[in-house]
Amino acid sequence: METLQPDDPRELGGYRLLRRLGAGGMGRVYLARSPGGRTVAVKVVRPDLAADAGFRERFRHEVEIAKAVSGRYTAPVVDADPEAALPWLATSYVLGPDLTDVVAAHGALPERTVRALAAGLAAALQEVHAAGLIHRDLKPSNVLLAADGPRVIDFGIARAVDGSRMTQTGVVVGSPGYMSPEQAQGKDIGTAGDVFSLGAVLAFAATGRGAFGDGSASHAALLYQIVHGEPDLTGVPRSLLGLVRACLMKDPAQRPAPARIVTSLAPQGVEPVLTDWLPSAVASTIATHAAGILDLEAPDPAPAAGASFGPAPAMTAGTAVTASPARAYGGPPTPGYGSAPTPGYGSAPTPGYGAPAHGGDPGPPLPGTVRLGGQPAVRSRRRVLGLALGAAAGVAVAGGGTAWWLTRDEDDTPTTDAAGRGGAAEPAGERFTTPPPGVAPQPLWHKSAAEDSTSALVPLLTHEGILLISGDPLVAYDVKTGRARWSKKEACRPGEPLLFHGGKVFLADGGYDGVLVARDVKTGEEVWRSRLGKSLSVDSAIAVDDKNVYVTAKDFGESRNATDHRTAVAAISHSTGKKTWLQRRDWGTKDYDVQGSVSGRHLVYADSNRNLTVRDTATGTQLWTKKIGEDWTWQPTAANGLVFLPGDELTAVDADTGDTRWTLSPNGRRAFRNPTVIDGVLYVSDYDDGVWAVDVKTGKRTWLCEELEVDGPETFLRVGSSLYGAGGALSGGLVALETGTGRLRWVYDDNKDNGEPWQVTVSGNRLLVTHGPEIYALPAV
Numbered sequence: 001m002e003t004l005q006p007d008d009p010r011e012l013g014g015y016r017l018l019r020r021l022g023a024g025g026m027g028r029v030y031l032a033r034s035p036g037g038r039t040v041a042v043k044v045v046r047p048d049l050a051a052d053a054g055f056r057e058r059f060r061h062e063v064e065i066a067k068a069v070s071g072r073y074t075a076p077v078v079d080a081d082p083e084a085a086l087p088w089l090a091t092s093y094v095l096g097p098d099l100t101d102v103v104a105a106h107g108a109l110p111e112r113t114v115r116a117l118a119a120g121l122a123a124a125l126q127e128v129h130a131a132g133l134i135h136r137d138l139k140p141s142n143v144l145l146a147a148d149g150p151r152v153i154d155f156g157i158a159r160a161v162d163g164s165r166m167t168q169t170g171v172v173v174g175s176p177g178y179m180s181p182e183q184a185q186g187k188d189i190g191t192a193g194d195v196f197s198l199g200a201v202l203a204f205a206a207t208g209r210g211a212f213g214d215g216s217a218s219h220a221a222l223l224y225q226i227v228h229g230e231p232d233l234t235g236v237p238r239s240l241l242g243l244v245r246a247c248l249m250k251d252p253a254q255r256p257a258p259a260r261i262v263t264s265l266a267p268q269g270v271e272p273v274l275t276d277w278l279p280s281a282v283a284s285t286i287a288t289h290a291a292g293i294l295d296l297e298a299p300d301p302a303p304a305a306g307a308s309f310g311p312a313p314a315m316t317a318g319t320a321v322t323a324s325p326a327r328a329y330g331g332p333p334t335p336g337y338g339s340a341p342t343p344g345y346g347s348a349p350t351p352g353y354g355a356p357a358h359g360g361d362p363g364p365p366l367p368g369t370v371r372l373g374g375q376p377a378v379r380s381r382r383r384v385l386g387l388a389l390g391a392a393a394g395v396a397v398a399g400g401g402t403a404w405w406l407t408r409d410e411d412d413t414p415t416t417d418a419a420g421r422g423g424a425a426e427p428a429g430e431r432f433t434t435p436p437p438g439v440a441p442q443p444l445w446h447k448s449a450a451e452d453s454t455s456a457l458v459p460l461l462t463h464e465g466i467l468l469i470s471g472d473p474l475v476a477y478d479v480k481t482g483r484a485r486w487s488k489k490e491a492c493r494p495g496e497p498l499l500f501h502g503g504k505v506f507l508a509d510g511g512y513d514g515v516l517v518a519r520d521v522k523t524g525e526e527v528w529r530s531r532l533g534k535s536l537s538v539d540s541a542i543a544v545d546d547k548n549v550y551v552t553a554k555d556f557g558e559s560r561n562a563t564d565h566r567t568a569v570a571a572i573s574h575s576t577g578k579k580t581w582l583q584r585r586d587w588g589t590k591d592y593d594v595q596g597s598v599s600g601r602h603l604v605y606a607d608s609n610r611n612l613t614v615r616d617t618a619t620g621t622q623l624w625t626k627k628i629g630e631d632w633t634w635q636p637t638a639a640n641g642l643v644f645l646p647g648d649e650l651t652a653v654d655a656d657t658g659d660t661r662w663t664l665s666p667n668g669r670r671a672f673r674n675p676t677v678i679d680g681v682l683y684v685s686d687y688d689d690g691v692w693a694v695d696v697k698t699g700k701r702t703w704l705c706e707e708l709e710v711d712g713p714e715t716f717l718r719v720g721s722s723l724y725g726a727g728g729a730l731s732g733g734l735v736a737l738e739t740g741t742g743r744l745r746w747v748y749d750d751n752k753d754n755g756e757p758w759q760v761t762v763s764g765n766r767l768l769v770t771h772g773p774e775i776y777a778l779p780a781v
Contacts, residue, residue, distance in 0.1 A: 001031065012088050013081055015042055018296045027086075031093065031296070039093040039293065040078060050086050059087055062133075071127030073120045073270070075144075075153045094151045095290035099140035099205060102282055108208035109279070111237040111751065115265060115442075116277035117143075117150055118202050118243065122261035123270045124152040125198065129191045129258065136189065138197035139178040140204050147286055149274040176222035177210045181250050184223045192252035199247025199255075200231075207235040211248065238710065238733060238749040242438015256436035264435040265442075432765060432779035440736075440748040444766065444777040445482035449475070461763040464522055468505060469775065470496050476524060479763045482777060486524035491517070499544040501574050506549045508538050516541060516551055516572055528577035532570055533557070536582075539567075542596035542605055545617060549574045550603055552594045555584060569605075571620060583620035599638035602655040606636050614643065614655055624658040639677035640696050646672040650684060650692075652699060662699035664692075676716040683723060685712025691725065691735075693742055703742035708735060710747055719762055719780045726758035726769070734760055734769050734778070750774055 002020045004010065008030070010017055015032040022029050027046040033039055049055045060082040066089075067077045080089035099117075103109070109117070121143065128135050135142075137154060144151045176184075180196035183189045203211035211231035213222050231248050233241060249255050266273045278286070435441055449469055461467055466485060467477045474491035475484050492498070492507040499506045504518045504527055514537030518527040532538060535557030543550040548571040555566040571580040596605030603615045606628060613625040628645060637644040638655055645651040650664040650672045666672060670687035675694075677683075681702070682694040689712040693702040710733040713725025722745065723737040733749035748769070756772030767778040 004030075009044070012042055012044065013079060013084075013090070015040060015079075015090060017042065031293070032090065034079075034090075038078075039095075040090045041075075041093045042088055042090045045087040047086065056082065056087060063089055065131055065133055069127050069131040069133065071124065073124035073149055073151060074127050075151050091153070093293075094144040094146050094153075095293055096144050096146040096151075096286045097289065099143040099145060099150075099201070102145055103140065103205065103208050105285070106279065106282055108235065109205045111206070111239060113277055113279060114202060114206045114237070114240060116273045117145075117205055118198070118240070119262060119265040119270050119273045120150040121152060121198055121201065122258040122265070124150070125191070125194050125258040126262060128152065129194070134189060134191060135194045135197070136183070137175055137178075138194055138201060139175045140201055143201060145278065145282065145286070147278065147283060149270070149277070176219045177212050177226070179223075179226065180252070181227045182252060184226050190252065191258075192255045195247050195255040195258065195261075196249075196252075198258075198261075199244050202240065202244050202247070203231060203233055203236060206237060206240060206244070207233075211244075237751060238747050239440045239442075239751075241709075242440065242744075242746050243436060244438075246436055246438045256439075260436050261439075264439050432781045434781050435746065438744075438746055440734075440746040441779045441781055444779060446777075447477065447482050447775040449770075449773045449775060461761045461768055464503070465763060466521055467761075467763065467768045467775075468498050468521070469770065470494060470498050470507075474507075474524070476521065477775070479766050479768060479777060482775070485522075488519070488524050491519070491524075497541055499541050499549060501544050501546070501549075504574065506541050506544060506574060508540050508551065514538050514554075516549060516577075518574065518577060530572050530577040530579070532568075532572075532579055532582060536568065536570075538570075540594065542594055543598040543603060544574065545598045547574070548572060548580050548617065550596060550598060550617075552605075553582075569603075569615065569620060571617065581620040583615065583622070595635045597636050597638055599655070600641070602638050602641075602643070604636040604638045604643050604655070612636065612643070612645070614658070623656060626658055635674055637675050637677060637682075639682075640680065642696065644675045644677070644682060646674055646684070648672075650675065650682075650694070650699075652696075664694060664699045664701065673712060673714055678716065678718045683716040683725070685714070685725070687712070691737060691742060693739075705737055705742035705744060707744040708747070710735065710749065714757060715760065717760060717762055719767075722780070724760055724762075724767060724780075726760040729755050729757045732758045732771070734758055734767070748776075748778065750776070 004017060004020055008017065008020060008028070012030075012032070014035055017030045017032045019031040020028065021031050021041060026049065027044045030042045030044070031039065032042045045055075045059065049059075063077060063080045063082055067080070069076060075091045075094060077089050077091050081087060082089075121138075125135065125138075135152065135154070138152065142152060142154050144153060178197045178200045180189060180193040183193050200211050209232075210222075211233060212225040212229065227250075231244075233244060236244055243256075243261070246254070246256050262270065432441070449471065461479065465479045467479050469475050469477065470492060471494040472492065473487045473489040475487045477483065478485055490509075492509065496507055500521065503521055505521050506516060506518050509515055509517050509529075513529075514531070516530045516538045518529070519525065520527055530538075532551075532553055535555060537554045537556070539552045539554055541549055541551050551570050551572060553568045553570055555568050566584055568582055568584045570582040572578065573580050594605050594607045596603060598604070598617060601617050602623070603617050603620075604612070606612050610628050611625050612628045614623045615621060616623060628647075641655050642652045642661060643655050643658075645653065648671045649666070652661045652663075653659060654661055664672075666686050669690060672692075673685050673687065675682050675684035677696060680696050682696050683691065684694065685691045688706075689708045689710070691705040691708065691712060693704075694700065695702060711728040711731045713727050713735060715726045717724050718739055721739050723739045723742075725735045725737070727733050727735065733747050735747050736745040737743065738745060750771055752771065752774060754772035754774070759770045761768050762780055765780045767776075767780050769776045769778060
């Protein structure tokens with residue numbers, strides 16, 4: 001921002017010019033005030049363009065269209081005079097820096113800020129396109145950041161200027177690094193061209209660098225990279241990576257429309273997403289800068305109205321020239337906040353700054369301005385601005401995020417979880433829209449569990465819309481709101497498996513009394529407790545079916561010394577709490593962990609002695625046992641009369657005999673993780689983070705997904721046409737795949753490195769996800 005020079009006008013159309021903001025392809029831009037006290041940016045056309053009848057006609061047409069763009073996230077044209085000797089237009093002035101300056105001063109923006117920025121910019125493009133315009137030059141310097149959201153500047157005007165240049169051979173209009181491939185090749189562009197630019201701007205905001213190269217690259221190199229190369233998206237948060245990639249597709253038809261982006265990122269409105277959206281350091285800088293802008297006064301005395309770019313009266317001794325306020329971002333002054341051609345566009349960041357889209361006085365003075373004798377008391381602007389910015393910064397979005405929420409429908413049907421159990425459509429009638437390709441849903445709510453409940457969290461969902469989290473205390477959360485319904489101390493150990501059937505949750509009491517306890521899921525109250533015998537202590541619950549809960553136990557009655565004991569497996573009726581059968585294991589079978597599952601008449605479990613054992617669920621009779629190699633830490637999977645073993649090969653063995661039915665080679669990839677079987681399809685990931693779909697009967701691969709950039713999932717569930725997988729502890733996340741093709745839909749990651757694996761289950765149309773102590777409810781879309 002610079003003081004006015006002798007050849008600058010002091011007033012145009014009743015607007016008092018305060019400072020020179022910069023210059024661009026069309027002319028000079030000034031900071032100015034209306035008679036009513038509103039701060040605006042006034043752009044004055046260059047004399048050579050003003051003399052061009054064709055340009056003047058295009059300018060007149062574009063101004064009329066641009067006046068119709070009066071949306072929340074664009075800088076509206078509040079006044080213009082296309083017929084003046086030097087045509088000019090005035091737009092509302094944004095009290096905030098441009099994205100280039102913010103990133104230069106503060107570095108890449110955090111994920112929540114970039115997400116809010118994406119919603120605001122997509123909404124701005126909706127406004128521009130609805131007016132029949134294409135921006136054609138969306139770039140960081142044309143994005144201004146205000147306390148209440150971003151503003152897009154320079155929409156539509158480029159088309160008027162381009163009309164006099166597009167016929168020149170070899171001329172490509174736009175900004176290298178941010179224009180679309182079709183624009184870089186000089187082809188006709190549509191609204192999808194602005195979406196490509198949006199993706200490039202978001203990549204810059206998230207990483208602090210251009211996706212196709214930085215300023216050191218030549219224009220030709222940048223254009224070549226845009227047309228033929230792939231963007232460098234290293235550092236883009238995983239939750240936004242798919243969106244940015246979709247926007248940067250070479251084919252315009254494959255890019256999401258702005259309306260779809262807005263609906264996905266902010267289905268309840270963009271404004272809630274933009275509440276307290278900026279990092280505190282950026283918000284503080286904006287407030288400091290804005291206060292200085294609002295206190296500016298026009299140089300005095302002012303030349304006569306209508307002064308042009310020609311010679312101006314010489315400034316006499318005593319002429320007041322108010323110094324520019326200190327530039328908050330440091331470094332040498334540049335033309336305003338944002339680079340040429342047009343910094344300073346946009347509306348002010350408080351309600352009431354909107355202006356009419358027609359000529360004349362753009363409206364009442366700044367909110368809070370006191371009129372004295374018909375003149376505004378300008379010094380009140382700083383106080384009012386401070387109140388507005390403080391109010392904006394003090395409001396947080398409740399619930400930790402937004403979700404895809406469009407309509408309510410009474411005909412929603414229940415979904416099923418990985419085990420085929422029905423989930424009540426809780427809350428009834430909600431329906432979420434499918435997000436754009438690559439865009440992960442945001443949490444409906446988020447909670448952090450107590451620190452003593454963070455080890456290997458195991459969620460459980462019921463038909464009653466309750467999520468139980470294993471730990472001490474045992475807490476039941478409402479899946480709709482995330483509020484705790486009940487809590488019980490000393491009910492179970494952290495990480496203890498939680499088994500459910502018939503409205504009851506079954507769990508070992510953590511060794512407090514050595515019993516199995518059944519609790520009512522709705523209330524948490526104890527229904528019954530089962531003690532296997534005087535010398536028997538229940539160790540852990542490992543599986544449940546329609547009749548029994550299966551547990552491991554320690555038998556001290558046959559101890560051969562004070563520290564020795566024998567282990568056992570037992571079945572307990574979950575309707576009565578009485579023992580169905582008890583089978584003692586061989587001496588020496590001392591393990592510190594048993595993981596099991598049940599399918600039909602087969603109880604299958606693995607132990608820390610690397611044994612895999614199958615028993616008959618009716619009697620407990622052992623059908624067979626075998627060693628399972630070096631790695632025993634996996635949950636046995638049994639379905640369709642088969643038991644599936646991970647390892648260097650995926651192996652299916654007969655559940656009755658242990659004989660091998662089929663094997664599947666990873667074909668040069670590393671070994672398989674634990675599989676999951678859902679409705680006759682086996683889903684499994686390998687240690688190269690590929691996900692496989694395998695026919696259970698034949699062992700033939702149906703598809704292989706190699707698109708993941710996170711650890712391969714270790715547990716899966718399916719809802720409708722989506723397959724969800726929960727990743728491991730090192731670089732995990734929740735992934736969504738298309739069940740028919742394995743194509744990656746999105747990845748959700750909270751970017752928190754707590755060293756715990758992810759867990760996922762479903763209740764109605766909600767995914768319930770845990771990552772260590774973090775609990776999230778996501779829409780199942």
